[in-house]
Amino acid sequence: MPQLTIINPSSELITHQAQLRACTLCPNMIRPVITGQPVMSPIMLIGQAPGIHEAKVMRPFGWTAGKTLFQWFSSIGLDESDFRERVYMAAVCRCFPGKNPQGSGDRLPSEEEISHCARWLDAELRLMQPQLLILVGKLAIKQFLSAKKLEDVVGKMHQRQLAGKRVELLPLPHPSGLSTWPRTEPGKTLLRQALQILQDHPVWQQLLEAKLKAG
Numbered sequence: 551m552p553q554l555t556i557i558n559p560s561s562e563l564i565t566h567q568a569q570l571r572a573c574t575l576c577p578n579m580i581r582p583v584i585t586g587q588p589v590m591s592p593i594m595l596i597g598q599a600p601g602i603h604e605a606k607v608m609r610p611f612g613w614t615a616g617k618t619l620f621q622w623f624s625s626i627g628l629d630e631s632d633f634r635e636r637v638y639m640a641a642v643c644r645c646f647p648g649k650n651p652q653g654s655g656d657r658l659p660s661e662e663e664i665s666h667c668a669r670w671l672d673a674e675l676r677l678m679q680p681q682l683l684i685l686v687g688k689l690a691i692k693q694f695l696s697a698k699k700l701e702d703v704v705g706k707m708h709q710r711q712l713a714g715k716r717v718e719l720l721p722l723p724h725p726s727g728l729s730t731w732p733r734t735e736p737g738k739t740l741l742r743q744a745l746q747i748l749q750d751h752p753v754w755q756q757l758l759e760a761k762l763k764a765g
Contacts, residue, residue: 563588566673570644575666579645579659586610586639592753593636594680596671598689598724599643599659610639611725618725618732619686622741626749627758636757640674642689643667655728658689668693675713681753683717687724694719700731705740707747720748 571583584600586609603613611619620630628636642664647657659667671693685691688700694710697703700723708719722744723732731737748754 560588560590560677562677563590563674566670566677570670573644573666573670576643576645576663578648579643579663580605580648581645582608583644584608584610584612584641584646585644587634589635589638590678591636591638591757592681593684593757594638594640594674594678594682595684595686596690596693597639597641598687599641599656600646601656602646602649605646609634610641614727615725618727622722622725622745626745626754628761632761636760637684638674638678638680640671641667642671642693644670655726664689664693672713679713679715680717682751683712683719684748685719685721687722687726691721695721701736701740704737705743705747707751718751720744720751 567585567588570585573583574581580602582605584604586595597610600610601613601615604610607613610616616630620633623633624630643659644667647659647663649655650657683694685694691697691700691703694712695703695708700721703721704723706721708721710717710719723729723737723741725732732741
């Protein structure tokens with residue numbers, strides 16, 4: 551495997567994010583656009599869409615679900631601060647879709663909204679050339695893998711050809727408190743298996759080594 555290189559910041563990525571934050575293609579989405587830190591990393595995390603509270607902190611997974619997500623990553627070596635500094639955080643959609651008018655939780659983005667935002671994600675995949683994608687939640691998983699149920703894909707590593715290169719994909723359930731899947735079987739066991747796969751992955755291990763060297 552090639553030597554790990556993390557460049558922070560990247561002028562090209564900073565320009566990309568500035569253009570992304572100026573996007574107004576989706577009139578039913580609630581701005582602001584939420585972006586992660588502009589770190590060039592061999593790992594990209596792709597979430598679903600920001601929640602209503604992310605605008606208060608202006609970072610992805612910045613509220614309750616994020617606490618659970620970063621507990622998962624902390625259990626295998628990277629706390630929230632380390633993770634944000636070493637992994638590029640993206641999403642299927644970058645604005646809050648609004649609350650679900652028919653029930654609890656947030657509204658699912660429309661196919662048109664997903665298509666509008668895909669141009670930004672595609673540009674990031676070309677720019678970052680990641681070796682590993684962490685897909686968080688059904689909406690993110692669905693953009694890359696065909697599976698009707700989480701148990702069909704979580705707990706396994708997958709491979710796809712993306713932006714001209716072979717990329718590994720690791721699906722995770724969404725850490726929302728509304729979902730019991732990660733806390734009940736078979737989800738509990740499959741989540742543990744997925745985190746073990748991530749912990750053992752050479753690129754994750756290189757991030758841990760870089761953290762140790764940084765002191």
